[in-house]
Structure formats: C-alpha cells, structure tokens
Amino acid sequence: MEKTLIIENLTKTFKLSKKQMRLDKTTSNLKVAVNDISFYTNGGEIFGLLGPNGAGKTTTLRCVATLIKPDKGDITVKGINVKEEVSVKKKIAFLTNELKLDEQFTPNYLFNYFSYFHNLDLETIERRKKELFERFGINQFAEVKIGELSTGMKQKVSIVMSLVHDPEIIIFDEPTNGLDVVVARTVTDYLKELRDKGKTVIISTHIMGLVQKICDRVGIIIEGRLVLCDTVENVCNMSPNKDIEDVFFDIYSREMGDK
Amino acid sequence: MRNIYGIVKKELDKIFKFPRMIFSTLVLPGLLIFLIYAIMGQSFTEQTNIIEEHKTIINVVNMPASYQMIVNDFENIEVRIVDEENIEDIKAEIYDGDNDVLVVFDHDFDQKTLNKEKPKVQVVYNPTDNRSSSGYAIVSVTLNVQKEGFLQVMGINTNIIDNLSEPVYDEKKATGSVLAMLLPMFIMMFIFAGGMSIGTDAIAGEKERGTLATLLMTPIKKNEIVLGKVISTAFIAILSALSSFIGVLASLPFAKSMFDVGGTVSYTINDYLMLFGILIVVALFSASLMLLASTIGKSTKEATMYAMPVYILAIFSSTFSMFNEVKDTSIYMYLIPIYNCTLGLKAIFAFEAELLPFLLVIGSSIIYIVGTILILLRMFKSERVLFAK
Numbered sequence: 233m234e235k236t237l238i239i240e241n242l243t244k245t246f247k248l249s250k251k252q253m254r255l256d257k258t259t260s261n262l263k264v265a266v267n268d269i270s271f272y273t274n275g276g277e278i279f280g281l282l283g284p285n286g287a288g289k290t291t292t293l294r295c296v297a298t299l300i301k302p303d304k305g306d307i308t309v310k311g312i313n314v315k316e317e318v319s320v321k322k323k324i325a326f327l328t329n330e331l332k333l334d335e336q337f338t339p340n341y342l343f344n345y346f347s348y349f350h351n352l353d354l355e356t357i358e359r360r361k362k363e364l365f366e367r368f369g370i371n372q373f374a375e376v377k378i379g380e381l382s383t384g385m386k387q388k389v390s391i392v393m394s395l396v397h398d399p400e401i402i403i404f405d406e407p408t409n410g411l412d413v414v415v416a417r418t419v420t421d422y423l424k425e426l427r428d429k430g431k432t433v434i435i436s437t438h439i440m441g442l443v444q445k446i447c448d449r450v451g452i453i454i455e456g457r458l459v460l461c462d463t464v465e466n467v468c469n470m471s472p473n474k475d476i477e478d479v480f481f482d483i484y485s486r487e488m489g490d491k
Numbered sequence: 492m493r494n495i496y497g498i499v500k501k502e503l504d505k506i507f508k509f510p511r512m513i514f515s516t517l518v519l520p521g522l523l524i525f526l527i528y529a530i531m532g533q534s535f536t537e538q539t540n541i542i543e544e545h546k547t548i549i550n551v552v553n554m555p556a557s558y559q560m561i562v563n564d565f566e567n568i569e570v571r572i573v574d575e576e577n578i579e580d581i582k583a584e585i586y587d588g589d590n591d592v593l594v595v596f597d598h599d600f601d602q603k604t605l606n607k608e609k610p611k612v613q614v615v616y617n618p619t620d621n622r623s624s625s626g627y628a629i630v631s632v633t634l635n636v637q638k639e640g641f642l643q644v645m646g647i648n649t650n651i652i653d654n655l656s657e658p659v660y661d662e663k664k665a666t667g668s669v670l671a672m673l674l675p676m677f678i679m680m681f682i683f684a685g686g687m688s689i690g691t692d693a694i695a696g697e698k699e700r701g702t703l704a705t706l707l708m709t710p711i712k713k714n715e716i717v718l719g720k721v722i723s724t725a726f727i728a729i730l731s732a733l734s735s736f737i738g739v740l741a742s743l744p745f746a747k748s749m750f751d752v753g754g755t756v757s758y759t760i761n762d763y764l765m766l767f768g769i770l771i772v773v774a775l776f777s778a779s780l781m782l783l784a785s786t787i788g789k790s791t792k793e794a795t796m797y798a799m800p801v802y803i804l805a806i807f808s809s810t811f812s813m814f815n816e817v818k819d820t821s822i823y824m825y826l827i828p829i830y831n832c833t834l835g836l837k838a839i840f841a842f843e844a845e846l847l848p849f850l851l852v853i854g855s856s857i858i859y860i861v862g863t864i865l866i867l868l869r870m871f872k873s874e875r876v877l878f879a880k
Contacts, residue, residue: 247875299707300874318710326708332700349709394705 236401236432237273237296242266242305244291265291267456268305273401273432273449278423280447280464281436282480288456289436293403296434297326310400322350325399329409331390335379339370339389342378343396350397357396364392368418384412391419401432408442420446440477444468452480454487515796523800527807547626548591549633550581555600561637568629585617586659588818591626592616594634604647613655619665621816627656663757664842671817671841675833676809677735678770683777683805685731687798690724690781694871695794703877717782717871721864724778725771732770758839765849766839772856773832777805779863786870809833817843825851828859 244266253261266288273279281289294300296307298317307314314320333342340361347357365371368388373381378389395402407423408416423433424446437443443450444464451461460467460483464476471478506512547568551558554572562570573581573593584590593615597603603610612634616627638649697703706716758766780801788794808830815824817838825831825848835852838844870876 294878297708299704300878321708321710324708326704328701328704330701331705333702334700346705346709349706349711351710394708397709 233274233276235272236275236310237434238306238308239272239292239296240270240306242269242292242295242307243303244288244295244300245303246291264456266295266302269453269456269458270305271451271458271461273434275400275432276427276430277448278427278433278435278446280443280450281434281453282438282440282443282450282476283436283453284438284484287453289453290405292453293326293405293434293436296401297324297403299326322397323400324403325394325397325401326403326405327391327394327407328405329387329390329407329411331393333378333386333390333393336377338375338377339365339392340374342389342393346393347396352397360396360398364395367422368392384415387411387415388418391422399431401434402426404433404435406437407435408439409437440480444476450476452483454484457487459483459487511793511796515799519800523803523807527810530807530811545622545625547622547629549626549630550590550593551596552578552594553596553598553600555596557601557604557642558594558596558633558637561633561640565629565633582615582659585615585620585623586661588617588620588623591623592630594630604642604649604652607648607651609651609653611653611655613657615657615659617660618658619660619668621819667840667842671837672813674736674840675812675836676806677738678732678836679773679805679809679829679833681731681735682728682770682773683781683802685728686724686774686777686781687795687802689727690720690778691785691788691794691798692791693720693724693782694785695788696785696791698877699790707877713871714868717864717868720782721775721778721867724782725774728774728777729770732774758842762839762842762844765844766836768849768853769832769835769839769856772853772860773829775860776829776832776856776863779860779867783863783867783870786867786876805829809836812837817841820848822848822851826855828856831855 243264246263246265248256248258248261248263252263253259256263269288269292271279281292283289291300295302296309296314298314298320302314309320310323312319312323337345343361343365344357347360352360365374368391370385370388370392373385378386381389402423404419404423407419411419420442423435426433427448435442435447447464449461449463450467452459452467467479468474468476471482506516548571549562549568550571550573551562552573552575554570562568575595578593578595581590581593585593595613595615597610597612600610600612614627614630614634616630617623618627634654638652642649642652694703697706707713781798784797784801785791785794788797812830812833815834815837817834820834820838824834831852835844835849838848
C-alpha cells in the first residue's frame, strides 16, 4: 500500500504571550505544541488523530497543510517535501467546520473564486462543480447568497469550497463538531466514499465514537506526543469491552498521572 | 436593583477589564483632543509668527505730512513713497502677492482737508493674501489714528475725508483658495473612510471567518494575497475620493456664493495629472495602513479599533492644512506622512502647485507605502499574527 503522508520527528514550538503564560500557569514563554511525532498514512484509508483539546492535533495537521512551518522534522506528502509548498497544496485539502463564507456571495461565485487560485481549466471547474454540488445537494441554492442559507446549507458549501481541486489527501479538523446531524452524516458518508476512491482522509477529533465508526487507523496524541498509533481494530482490542474510549482513558490516565 | 447592578457591572467590565478598550474608549479621545489643540495652536502660532515677522510694505502716493507723522511711529512697517506713474505696477505686484498695500492720497491732501474740499484716500490690497490683508488692517489703523488722533485734535471734521478701498485679486486664485480649503479635507476623509470600510475586513474578516486558511491552502503566494488586497482596497478608496471630488465640484456654485468669490475653475492638464498622482499615493498609503491594522487585528472589530486613530489623524492633518498658506509651507513639511499629501492637494487646488514639492510628496509617500507594505508582508507571514487566538 502506498504511503501518502510520512511524518518524521515533527516538533513545533510556539512562543507564548504573557497572557497565555498566565493562562497556562507557566513561567516559560515557550510551549512545545508537537513533540517529536512520527507516523504515516496510506492511500485508501481514513486516519484519525485522537486527543483532547490542546493536545497538538491541529498544529500537526497545519504543519502538514503547509499553513505553519515545523521547527524540526520532515513531512512528505506523496513523495514531496512540504517545503515545496505549491506542489503540496495541489495534493492537499484542509477543511475545518469553523469556516464561515462571505455572506454576500453565492455558492456558485465562491466555487469559481477558489477554483481560480488552483489554476483549474474551465472544463475541470464545471465538472468538479457538478460533482460536488450534486453530491452535497447544493444545486438548488447555488445562486442564493450564503447569508440567506440555513446553517446546514452553509456548512455543506463550506466543505465543498475546500475540495474544488480534487485533492489526494483530505485533512478535516474536527469534521463533525458543531455540524447539523444531517450534514454530519453526509460528511462521514462522503469521507468513506473518498477512502473507497483510494484517497487518504485524515481527521482530527476528540470524539471517540467517530474514530471507532469511520477510521481505519488511529494515532492518539496527548500533550504534544504521539503515544499510540495502530489500526482501530487493534486499539479497540486493547480493551475488554473493545471500546476505544476505555483504551484512550487508560492511556490518558497513565500519561497524565502525575500532572 | 441587584439585576441592574449585574448588567451594569458586565457592561463596565467590557471596558475596564481590557487595557485596549480602556485606551480606545477613555484615553484616546482625550489624547486626540489634546493633540489636535496642541497642533492647531502651534499651527496658528507659526502662521501668526510668519505674519508678525514680515515687515509690512506700505506704498504711499502723495504722502501728506499728517500721515507721515503717524506712520513714523509704527513699528514693523516699511513705508515706501512712490510716484503716481508706478501705481499700476504696484497694483500688479499686490495682485501677484509680491507687495502688500498701496495708499493713494489726493494731491495736497492736508490742504484740501483744511479747505473742506472732501479729499480722497484710496487703499489697494489683496484680500486673498494673508500679508496684504494684514497690511490692510495696519493701514486702516494708521488712517484712523491720522483722523482721530491728529486731524480731529486740530478741530478738523474728518468725516469729509472720502476713504476708498480697492481689493485686487485673482478671481481664479480666490476660487482656488476656497476649493483648497474644502477639498483636501473631503478627499482625505473619504479616501481613509473608503480604505477603512473595506481594508479592516479584508484580512481580519477572513481570519475571523476562517476563509484565510482556505485561501492559503490554494497555490497562491502570500505576497500575492497582500498585494491583491492593497490594490482592491486602494481602488475602492480612490472611488470614494473621486465621488467626493465630483460632489465638491458640483456644489461649487453654492460654495462660491457662500464664500463670496467669483471666477471659474480651470485647472490645467498638469494640475489634473498631479492630482491623480497624489490621489493614487494617498489611496495606496491608506489601503496599506488599514490592511496593517487588519493583519494585526484578530477580528474586524479589533482591526477597526486599530485603524480608527489613523483615520482620525488623516482627517485632522487635512484640517490643520487649512491654516497654512502654500507659499509659507516649509519644504520639510512635504515629507511628513499623510500631511504632505494634504499640502500637495491644497497647493493644486489653490493653483500654486510646483514641481519640487509635488515630487517630494510623491517620492516620500512611495517610500512610506513601500515601507508599510514590507511590514505588512512580514506580518502576513508571521504564524503568530495569522493564527493568533
């Protein structure tokens, strides 16, 4: 199986403001958000990064998506080092459900807008638009301003805008957080479809049930360190109840025991 | 009462628990008023000093002894006795702003006064020139002293003296001075308002909505995003300025009646080119400053808070320029950011634009724009700024 993403010894440190230092109750102005993490993903799989809030999941994925630069370590996307930003961006999509589009524009306008920067030809743009708009049921409100759409409709449009260039690797930060239940189902079904098409889907989440339900492999991150990485099946088997939540809290208690 | 207290406390906490809010709500208004009055006061003082330091030239034709005695006692004036054949030349100099006042007495003025022959005295001055206006005021005082302090004491009825004043000025320049007073302020106000309305949302809004990350995930370069934002913001700012420019030109007939000026506005192609040049640099500078505020701000609201002092500064810099005469402007003033553009606009509208000050305005503004954009690019590449929580 082809390794689509390889992360080796990734470390990322942030400088804290005085306010953040007060909040974190620390005297050091440096915070190691991601500490020496290594893992890989395969084509045709859904990989879950599981961890509590602030564990380093989003930072790891932002490094992969070239949005921020790692301090140490190597990241290779389909054989290309992330330092070659433009080439990597053509292969990756980074989605977040926090995305709120400009309310005065229509889904159709915004699709063309984001497609423009991916240098896609008109034919490809129209084909992708047809595929995605049909898949997410956007056609009937393609010419309606975002501001006039319901929350669920807005969420669908937001997701579609990041997928215009048919990426090989789809990173979804907290994919179902805050989503309308119907949209959440549409999203999880779509992620499975992408996997079946041979694409790599990486999700970051703190929702155990989602990982157990749709992921093939999982990495557990606690306090910036990857403490476990295996197939979901193997991880579940570590618990008598075959429940990933039990396994997670066992590991979490062990890791955080002294803190 | 308890509930009212709860509401009041929360509303006050919104200000008092956040140093930035304390600064923008409580400190900034007072600070701005202090600065405005301090700078306005300084500006007035400088203008007054310029007039006071200037030795008023009073040209007198047919100098009577009664007036000679009076002007001899006045300080800071230079009395030049001139012949009648030079009257037209001196009038021309006054018209051009190169001479101050001309006082023309009748032949044998004193004798005619004694004979009650209704002697005439005519004062020629340029009301559009500060020095000449100030000279006219001095001459009025001296003539008054001559009448009341000298002739009246001798028992002569001074009402028989026929006092005439003849204002000489270029109607075009007079109209220009009205435009120069109003237009720079309107243009600066609308360019910065236009820049603020679109600029503050351009980056901070995208950060707030999360669309910046989506845009950054496309193969677009960060520099291209910044330059695209600068150009679009500047374009909107220029359109706002043009709208105000057209509005003021359309309202000119009303302004003329308000300010009692005649003449037609006929700027040359060079004036329009210079105006266009300054509009472009003001718009670009405004756009880059507003985008800087937008990059620093985590939300549109925060960006607007940072942009507001810049906007206020721009408006007041154009207000200060109202008190400055173009010809009295020191060359270094054309290097002061924002204020230099106001002075440049004022000079164009007053028909007093010259190449060197114009080039200084454009050159220095380009340096400030490039500097601001470089800072903007640097900040736009900072992970801490772009993904601040």
